[in-house]
Amino acid sequence: MIKQYIKEINAELIQLLGKKIDLLRGVQAPASNAGVSPLQEIKSNDDNESDIPSILNQAGVPQFVWQNLVINCQAAVKSRLPTNLQAKPRRVTIIGGGGMMGSFFAQKLSAAGHQVTILGHDDWDKAEELLNDRDLVLICVPIEYTTEVIQKTVKYLSPNTALADLTSIKTPALKTMLEYHSGAVIGLHPMFGKVQSFLSQKVVVCSGRRDEEFQWLLKLIEADGGELIHSTAEEHDRMMVAVQAIRQFTTFSLGVFLAEQELDARRSLDFASPPYRLQLGMISRLLTQSAPMVIDIMLATTESRQAIGKLAATYARLAKLVKESRREELIAEFGAIQAYLVPQMDCCLTESHHVINALSNFLNGKRQETENVGANRGSPLQKEEGRRQKAEASVF
Numbered sequence: 001m002i003k004q005y006i007k008e009i010n011a012e013l014i015q016l017l018g019k020k021i022d023l024l025r026g027v028q029a030p031a032s033n034a035g036v037s038p039l040q041e042i043k044s045n046d047d048n049e050s051d052i053p054s055i056l057n058q059a060g061v062p063q064f065v066w067q068n069l070v071i072n073c074q075a076a077v078k079s080r081l082p083t084n085l086q087a088k089p090r091r092v093t094i095i096g097g098g099g100m101m102g103s104f105f106a107q108k109l110s111a112a113g114h115q116v117t118i119l120g121h122d123d124w125d126k127a128e129e130l131l132n133d134r135d136l137v138l139i140c141v142p143i144e145y146t147t148e149v150i151q152k153t154v155k156y157l158s159p160n161t162a163l164a165d166l167t168s169i170k171t172p173a174l175k176t177m178l179e180y181h182s183g184a185v186i187g188l189h190p191m192f193g194k195v196q197s198f199l200s201q202k203v204v205v206c207s208g209r210r211d212e213e214f215q216w217l218l219k220l221i222e223a224d225g226g227e228l229i230h231s232t233a234e235e236h237d238r239m240m241v242a243v244q245a246i247r248q249f250t251t252f253s254l255g256v257f258l259a260e261q262e263l264d265a266r267r268s269l270d271f272a273s274p275p276y277r278l279q280l281g282m283i284s285r286l287l288t289q290s291a292p293m294v295i296d297i298m299l300a301t302t303e304s305r306q307a308i309g310k311l312a313a314t315y316a317r318l319a320k321l322v323k324e325s326r327r328e329e330l331i332a333e334f335g336a337i338q339a340y341l342v343p344q345m346d347c348c349l350t351e352s353h354h355v356i357n358a359l360s361n362f363l364n365g366k367r368q369e370t371e372n373v374g375a376n377r378g379s380p381l382q383k384e385e386g387r388r389q390k391a392e393a394s395v396f
């Protein structure tokens with residue numbers, strides 16, 4: 001009885017969500033002659049959202065449930081943007097297509113109807129066949145081999161083949177591609193590790209030559225919800241000092257330090273605040289990446305090596321203040337970064353609230369699961385309650 005009722009509610013919810021997503025897709029349309037797009041119209045009407053907290057309250061729906069729904073609807077709207085991907089199937093070879101990023105691109109390109117071949121490191125005897133007459137060759141090998149592989153690859157390419165690479169440092173790769181290949185060239189850097197789709201992920205695009213020959217590929221990324229960031233290779237590499245080298249060094253060195261201290265990480269998690277959990281999460285994530293890639297990103301440019309050296313000097317200066325208990329000076333340091341960084345980073349604060357909310361939801365789900373399993377091991381009464389909770393959870 002209850003099961004049937006929940007099924008009906010689910011069906012109603014799904015229908016309504018479908019309606020909302022379709023409607024939002026419709027309002028993504030550009031501005032009409034009157035000059036205001038439907039999306040601008042919705043955004044300008046703040047009253048739309050102002051009564052939501054009280055409606056949620058009356059219905060007994062926690063705020064986070066609603067927030068997650070809103071975010072996921074927005075993601076669905078983006079990922080379902082109409083595309084013209086079916087236009088023309090391309091012949092693509094991915095060099096290094098067996099790695100995480102290479103196989104991600106291989107899967108996305110195949111799913112969009114393109115003919116994808118992989119050239120792995122043991123396949124160079126078949127290079128002639130695998131690289132000849134391609135629309136696109138995508139180089140996706142570790143940073144340390146990129147330049148060498150580009151030089152090896154171009155010998156097999158016709159000027160009609162477009163050449164792109166996905167490496168994390170763009171200046172040397174783009175320079176080598178332009179120097180050795182006379183056809184279309186572009187440098188791409190997907191700013192993510194393991195993901196299921198391009199949704200809300202950024203891909204940096206560094207123009208090389210005849211960008212128009214890559215439009216079908218860039219559209220494919222956008223149609224899957226990705227965001228393209230156009231930049232020169234030099235600007236990209238400068239930005240990577242903060243975005244990658246410094247951040248990875250900070251995470252890496254914290255990991256090294258915690259291991260040196262023989263931290264009982266598992267036990268510490270029993271006491272963990274959400275930010276501490278996230279910090280350990282970042283270390284774990286770093287450790288799933290390839291060690292040479294992480295280290296090569298830190299060593300990539302003179303600027304990144306120098307910046308890491310300066311960071312160490314800042315640590316040393318602040319550590320001295322801490323060691324000597326110079327409280328007022330440390331508070332002044334805090335004030336200085338508040339004044340400089342806070343006005344530039346308000347969106348990051350909001351995002352951190354979302355991440356922490358999502359983490360709390362996830363942990364809550366896990367705790368309920370454990371309690372259910374525990375209940376299954378208990379008395380007949382506890383077992384019955386456990387079964388009931390489990391059945392409810394699976395129906396929903």
Ligand SMILES: O=C(O)C(=O)C[C@]1(C(=O)O)C=C[C@@H](O)C=C1
Pocket residue numbers: 167168190191192193194243244248285286289
């Ligand atoms: O772990 C992640 O999700 C990452 O974003 C990985 C990450 C990064 O650390 O910035 C690693 C290397 C790539 O060049 C891009 C992204």
